Amino acid sequence: MLPTADQGIMCITLCQSLTSTFTPIYLVRLDERTGNVFILAGDSIEIDIYRNGRWRFL
Template sequence: MPTAEQSIRCVVLCQSLTNTLTPIFIVHLDERTGNLFILAGDNIEIEIYADGIWKFL
């Protein structure tokens, strides 16, 4: 299960992506690292850490 911080950040980021009409293809929780991964648009890759901090890959 994602942390509360990850969940909130994921919703905020997904809302921002869809507001710009960017399709979201995958939202996945990596069980090895505990990080959330978002794949969107042509080449947007985002990783969200357990504390809610995120970065583009």
């Protein structure tokens, strides 16, 4: 399974926003069970990016 184009664009946008505030990004991973991209950053930031490009904090 590959990430969608919408997920890729949103992932880059969110990662750029995180790093512009000097927040370290520890993990970016495609969850093969759900198809969502997962980002782990900073002390407690967890983000899920859905296949349609929408995202939410966990």
